[in-house]
Amino acid sequence: MADAMSEGEAGGLPAWFLTLRRLVDAVTGALNVAGTVLILALMVLINVDVIGRAFFGAPVSGVPEIVSMSIVAIVFLQIAQTFRKGRLTRADAMLGAIEARAPRLRQGIELVFALAASALVWQLYTASLPLFVKAWQRNTFEGTVGDFTAPVWPVKLVIQIGCAALLVQLLLFALAALIRLVGRRG
Amino acid sequence: MSPFEIGLVSFGAMVAMVYLGFWVPFALMLSSYVGVWAIKGSPLLAGKLLALAASETISSYFFGVVPLFVLMGYIVSVTGMGRDAFDVANHLFRKLSGGLGIGTVGANAIFAAITGISIASAAVFTRIAVPEMMRHGYSARFSVGVVAGSSVLGMLIPPSLLLILYGLLTEQSVGDLFIAGVIPGLLLATLFGVGIWLTARLRPQALGEMSDAATRSPLTQQELVAKSLPLLTLIGAVLGGIYGGYFTPIEAGAVGCLGAIVIGLARRSLGWRDFWQVLNDTGLVTAAICFLIIAAQMYSRMLALSGVPAGFGEFVASAEIGYWGVILAYVALVIVMGTILDSSSIMLILVPLMLPVLSVMQVDLIWFGIVTIIAVEIGLLTPPFGISVFVIKSALDDPAISLGDIFRGAAPFALMMLVLLALVLAFPSLATALI
Amino acid sequence: EEMTVTIVAGHPPVFRWVKHASQTFIPAVNEALEGTDHSITWSEQYGGSLAKVGEELEAVEEGLAEIGLVSSLFDPAKLAVQNVTYFTPFVISDSTVVSEWMDELQATDEVMRASWEANGLEYLGGAIGIDDYLLMTTFPVEDIADLDGRKIAAPGPAVNWLEGTGAVGVSGNLTTYYNEIKTGVYDGVIVFASAALPGKLHEVAPYITKVGFGAQYAGGLAANKDWFDGLDPVVQQALRDAAEADRVAYHADLDASVSTFLSMMEEQGATISEVDEAFRKEWADGMDNVAKLWAERLDAEGLKGTEVLKTYMDTMRAAGATPVRNWDQE
């Protein structure tokens, strides 16, 4: 399905837009790689913990905390790429039927959807920002003093970055729909 | 409007937006944002609810299972262990009528014991089983139908991402849920196998001009061992590790990944490029699922503030439809939503709504989980949105086989799932006997 | 004046402190407001419907709920000084005393008060005391050496209590203890009786050892400060009085059930033993002075940990406790 989406996705879009999107995609892709590396690191960490506990009576401290913080980071690092690849769940049967009869109407609906989603993600970004600032200023941590502690702010920062990246992708999606809507029949 | 009415209206609006094709997580988010705004009278508070849910919902050790089981399933399929399962199952069923079809079901059942997601099963066996069956004269519709139908085993036989999700939602033991899935999973595989065998006997033309598996050369003893040993080792490590008490389900996921990598490297079937690709896909699946979970959490908090679940619970508890009325209405609702929604969305929308009701009626939540999974998985096969069918279509790369063909091929299997559902409803011990 | 107040708890009402919020605190407020111009419609959000365990503080701070059962135990970073009891084991086993004095300290001690205010909260009272923590194991414990190499799960800060015993401490969670002991992931847990019985932990870890870790303070009722400051003094007083009534009723209930719970577990096959003074002293002496480490870390963050540690220990000694180790005087 992702393939079907990328095929012909350049149709009706001007060169400047495609250049812009390549730049944005590079950033989105880099965040995605960071998330991918984090998944790999998590897998290694848990194996080290299991082996340490089973054979050496020496578990790694803080694995539950690290896992719980990493999973949030993974999701927000990769959410923009997930959207870009068309993997965000949607039921597009109705949209497909509309497109067959009135392609422009579909672009209009896509534009409204993308703008609504952008507004929501912007809302999420601004409402999350104070949480990051607080975690930074108060140096909030997870874990237990004496055993394992890790600061919370990096995860909160990743949430901000992820929201921003998703917002940019949504706006580009909206822009593409707008260009197709007002552009010549392609 | 009272908060209760606001809750109902936002539920309706959310369903409408989903049907129209708005991204499901955003439909959930929008209805909760506007709902909380209307209930509390403050857009600021509505934004705060979104932000708190985003940072806290999945910030839990237990969500570590999501990427790990997805990754394990993918590694297993790129390293060729799925094909091994197919070869072994066919060897075992080669003497039966419709043997290749039954073999596909059997291979899926084996593969299901190491993968947690049905789309992995669907993708793997489209590549392996469909060409083989068509080469032996099975019709295209039947070939893809078997693969679509038996892919549901991937999330019924443990490990299962859906059971994990249900466990997270209802605070039930994932280990108990896994055990509860075993008998229904094997029973469904048996139903599928018997169904194929009977069809091959009574109406062979329905399967096409099959010449069947007997024409395939059987595996030698040595090949059989070589193909089944890695699989059995991995299944043993993952499930034995969980039930033998060596590690938690999360750890089992990580150990299973490592095991699959080691096997892949030992067999020289796991290249760096494949591995990186698979890691990337894991991330995308994880992000898509978790983002959906976050949005569903926002939505269920909005519902809680509106008082709809509590009111719904009181209504059902005092209504005259009774225990079976509630359960059957719920199952029907799940199947209807399954026509347009993916499995996790349905569970995330309906289960929080049902939980207060279930606790009033003192329903066994493990049994209810299995009922939910089976009903939800029927949706994998039903049009217009059937994710297993979509995956098969995109993995098939054959314009001669339309989406409609696959849906029609899968229909008999969806009917057999209804039979299983009825059996589990009538005999709850099918789910709870082993716990 | 009529208002809607949302009260939030991450735990479901089967937990005793949540039950009392619903059945003691709320009725007490309503009763106190009868005959005044004020009345409250309650929206009760328990069991994670609005905030999960450990999220109550932020839900109240941000104003999504007006009042919350805020668990300091699960917010060790934001309510650091309130966790003093978890870093000072072997002090006192009576949870009623611990709670009464902790509530008192929340009101009188500058550092404690500042901690709530920094999070935008007004502490109402209603301390959640936790009965004496027990060691529950799959094997009998007669000597500290018996613990050598065993994997013991404990909640958050209590992992530190296992330091120096030779046991491997694992940070665990009440909801998974049963399964993980049953399957052998853990050989035992540190847990309190009023959670052990409902969780059927004695079925899988039948050896119950009363080590004397002591009773603990896990949190209390707190309100959004901006909201609280805007209330009529009559309502403010009603909330405070109701919180106190809640604490008294909760602890009376707790005390009555703890001994019942212990004897029920014994009837169902558990073996209960109490260690002697020498064992207790050996355990306590073998530990690092984690209280001191904790206090110094807070000092470094400008949170006056040493002062809180001393105030708490002084208060408990004045209340009649005879600590096995005087953590503040080393």
Ligand code: NA
């Ligand atoms: Na499975």
Ligand code: NA
């Ligand atoms: Na469907």
